Amino acid sequence: MTGFHLDTEETSHLVPGFRDSLLGLETGETRSFELTFPSTWKQKELQGVRARFTVECKEMFYRILPVLDDTLADKLITGCSTLDQVRETILKKHKEMEELRKIQATQQAVLQELSKVVKMDIPHSLLEEQGRNMYGAKLIQLQTTMKLTEEQIFTLSSAKAVNNYLLSQKEKIKEAVKQSLAIEEIFKLENLQYSEEELEKEVEKTVEEFKSYKHEFDRDRITEQAAEFLEGSQVLEWLMEQTDITYVTEDT
16 A cells, blocks of 8 residues: 555554554654454454565654643634633533433333334324325435435435335334324323414424425425424323333443
């Protein structure tokens, strides 16, 4: 191999001992050394092979790190004037993310248990409707995050692509239908409610998202989905209040 850059801090792809064999090497100097490829090397034909390497140092690069003081604070996080503020801001964001992940994990666990109590044969039409809605939401998310071209959208929207999704995600779709049915029943039985203002706010937020990405939309369908979302939120909140939840911290 010739003419490559070697980052001495990234050694996972190197033969053990390769970096240490270069210590003290000067620009323009050539050095030869022998090393043995480990038995766990990803290329089987090289496992256990003793090889001689000859390295010529063409040029050296160094990382010059700035002095770690308060002058870096605003560069690290806009608005911070000291490193203590940077640390506090990062810690606060980390705690917020941890709490969000905790809530999401709790909701997912509750939903999984909820789907288990629904014992019925789901009609094919209901499965297909739910699956198409899930696939449509997935497409919108992809378009938002990846800026798909018209050709890509056309391909992903084809009947073949949709049917492949319906087949591959059949169990996931079935679970989502069961969750929806259970949520709808609990919402009615417990007389849970949401306000018209909440519904309108949710609808407008979704409409604005569609407009920002220049997507066509059906306002009636958006209203139905917003109502389903609010029902789900109300039921999840009620279930979490009624449920004894034990959190287990995994060892890392």
